[in-house]
Amino acid sequence: MPSDAAAIIRELQKAGFEAYIVGGCVRDSLLKKKPSDWDITTSATPEQVKSLFSVTIDTGIKHGTVTVLKNHVGYEVTTFRVDGTYSDGRHPDKVEFTPSLIEDLKRRDFTINAMAYNDKVGLVDKFGGERDLHKGIIRCVGDPMERFSEDALRMMRAVRFSAQLGFFVDEDTYTAIRKLCANIKKVSAERIAKEFTKLVNSAHPELMQIMYNMELTNYIIPEINPLFAGDANHWHRILAVMSSIEDKDEKRKFDKRAAFLFYDFGGQTASRVLKRLKYDNDTINYVSRLTDLLKRPFESSETEMRRTMNIAGDLMPVLDTIRLNLVLINEGELEVKDIADCQLMYKKIVKRGDAVSISQLKINGDDLMELGIPKGKMIGDTLKYLLDEVIAHPYLNNKQQLSKLALKYKEEVNEKL
Numbered sequence: 229m230p231s232d233a234a235a236i237i238r239e240l241q242k243a244g245f246e247a248y249i250v251g252g253c254v255r256d257s258l259l260k261k262k263p264s265d266w267d268i269t270t271s272a273t274p275e276q277v278k279s280l281f282s283v284t285i286d287t288g289i290k291h292g293t294v295t296v297l298k299n300h301v302g303y304e305v306t307t308f309r310v311d312g313t314y315s316d317g318r319h320p321d322k323v324e325f326t327p328s329l330i331e332d333l334k335r336r337d338f339t340i341n342a343m344a345y346n347d348k349v350g351l352v353d354k355f356g357g358e359r360d361l362h363k364g365i366i367r368c369v370g371d372p373m374e375r376f377s378e379d380a381l382r383m384m385r386a387v388r389f390s391a392q393l394g395f396f397v398d399e400d401t402y403t404a405i406r407k408l409c410a411n412i413k414k415v416s417a418e419r420i421a422k423e424f425t426k427l428v429n430s431a432h433p434e435l436m437q438i439m440y441n442m443e444l445t446n447y448i449i450p451e452i453n454p455l456f457a458g459d460a461n462h463w464h465r466i467l468a469v470m471s472s473i474e475d476k477d478e479k480r481k482f483d484k485r486a487a488f489l490f491y492d493f494g495g496q497t498a499s500r501v502l503k504r505l506k507y508d509n510d511t512i513n514y515v516s517r518l519t520d521l522l523k524r525p526f527e528s529s530e531t532e533m534r535r536t537m538n539i540a541g542d543l544m545p546v547l548d549t550i551r552l553n554l555v556l557i558n559e560g561e562l563e564v565k566d567i568a569d570c571q572l573m574y575k576k577i578v579k580r581g582d583a584v585s586i587s588q589l590k591i592n593g594d595d596l597m598e599l600g601i602p603k604g605k606m607i608g609d610t611l612k613y614l615l616d617e618v619i620a621h622p623y624l625n626n627k628q629q630l631s632k633l634a635l636k637y638k639e640e641v642n643e644k645l
């Protein structure tokens with residue numbers, strides 16, 4: 229435990245309260261993984277917590293959470309609480325504070341997330357969390373039917389934790405999800421998307437297949453059902469490729485993995501799904517463009533490669549590196565050599581500096597106007613025409629040749645009118 233978290237706990241204990249680290253950080257510590265944050269649970273009320281520490285932020289006073297700042301790190305300190313009834317399947321109608329740690333642990337979703345620890349008491353594990361960690365099992369605290377009826381998001385969380393940890397979902401927990409999966413419709417797209425992102429970026433995204441077996445996909449992404457309903461070898465390969473893709477940038481990792489998930493369905497489907505899940509526009513564009521680029525046939529000439537480079541734009545280096553994975557997906561049909569040839573061609577073109585976009589043409593809109601080409605749409609059309617010619621014949625990219633071509637194009641257009 230970081231010394232600052234230990235100090236907060238000691239401070240609370242000195243004032244006569246109970247305090248423990250709890251939830252994800254206890255789970256991750258027991259797994260010898262580095263926790264993403266350290267949450268503290270205490271018998272002190274938010275007001276009492278605030279009076280004990282010099283720098284605090286009211287993060288979620290209504291739910292009992294105060295953030296205590298120590299050396300620029302925030303520790304969420306939450307009062308022991310019980311969640312009241314859930315009439316909407318999403319949030320508790322009201323939360324109530326309780327003096328009992330065990331009551332607080334009882335409201336938590338899974339046994340592995342329902343453990344607390346401090347140096348004085350040691351591990352508090354009332355629901356077999358440590359046993360389930362060793363067995364590799366995601367199991368609800370209490371009756372799964374009840375727990376998923378309270379909060380339907382927990383069904384997505386079960387799949388997400390299973391994929392992050394490589395754990396199985398316990399049979400009763402699994403069966404309850406299968407029965408209640410339609411309730412996921414009550415949960416907001418944003419909350420689902422957050423779990424979906426973690427699932428896709430997890431160590432075992434291949435476990436998302438259980439979402440299909442549970443019939444959860446029907447209510448979130450029915451578009452990918454045909455993948456799992458089809459050839460098992462094929463979806464195994466797609467998911468294996470997804471799990472092999474890494475990127476230091478979590479967002480880009482998601483984008484690249486998602487492009488393979490939607491590989492069979494195309495960019496339009498990717499865009500529809502991600503829009504419905506309320507992903508941001510950058511993600512929607514990136515994934516749908518990359519999905520379509522993966523579908524492009526391999527280039528068999530430099531001209532074709534320059535066309536692909538023109539369409540891919542900033543995504544070309546990404547396409548160039550992740551394309552190799554297509555060999556695995558299309559076993560027998562594609563050869564590593566096909567891709568290696570493309571990669572060589574691409575390198576050569578970049579090195580030579582062939583123009584693949586309008587901005588690389590040795591002529592611009594002003595030059596064209598000087599040649600007497602009318603302002604407006606005609607300038608854009610001419611530049612596109614010139615780029616097309618240059619993509620096919622790179623040696624044409626000089627001002628003199630392009631001026632000649634531009635005038636020829638103008639004549640052709642005039643003749644047609």
Ligand code: ATP
Nearest residue numbers: 250251252253264335336337338341342379381382
């Ligand atoms: P992560 O590493 O992804 O943050 P975490 O376990 O810390 O994992 P959080 O979503 O940060 O997950 O939640 C912190 C803790 O709060 C959980 O460990 C769990 O005890 C409890 N919790 C969170 N969401 C729910 C929920 N929907 N229902 C019940 N308990 C929950």
Ligand code: MG
Nearest residue numbers: 252253264265
């Ligand atoms: Mg957390």
